[in-house]
């Protein structure tokens with residue numbers, strides 16, 4: 001009988017899911033508002049073992065939350081009731097065997113920031129809006145967009161980059 005690897009056991013005993021949703025701000029977020037949102041979220045997410053990435057563009061948010069199923073669903077429920085944003089649309093919710101953002105209590109990018117716009121490889125996404133019209137038909141595109149920022153933790157200086 002083959003033995004299961006420790007990584008596999010760990011991932012499955014953790015019962016992980018990833019949930020990706022879109023929303024639109026209900027009140028305009030200033031840079032300070034975003035910083036405060038991120039500071040609080042990162043603190044709380046770290047305590048809950050929650051990881052992910054939040055993208056912001058023209059008043060719209062795209063967020064991926066990763067963690068234990070119950071914790072992700074409870075957090076999403078809280079986020080859903082937050083009156084600072086509206087029109088939440090879940091793009092995908094799936095069981096995962098490993099985290100895509102293990103080192104991020106909540107990564108963040110403002111897609112309009114000069115650091116982002118200047119990146120040559122960002123041109124694939126430059127015209128993409130964070131709306132259901134652009135992303136709901138192809139959740140894979142939303143995931144690619146989130147993943148795009150994963151590797152450049154050190155190089156990006158946009159607001160609140162952690």
Ligand SMILES: Cc1cc2nc3c(=O)[nH]c(=O)nc-3n(C[C@H](O)[C@H](O)[C@H](O)COP(=O)(O)O)c2cc1C
Pocket residue numbers: 023037040041042044045054061063075078079080082084085106
């Ligand atoms: C776009 C958006 C993303 C958010 N992401 C998170 C998050 O990742 N983690 C978190 O704890 N709160 C997040 N929040 C804040 C929650 O909605 C809520 O305000 C927060 O969990 C505080 O809950 P509490 O009043 O129980 O402390 C987010 C809010 C918005 C508008």
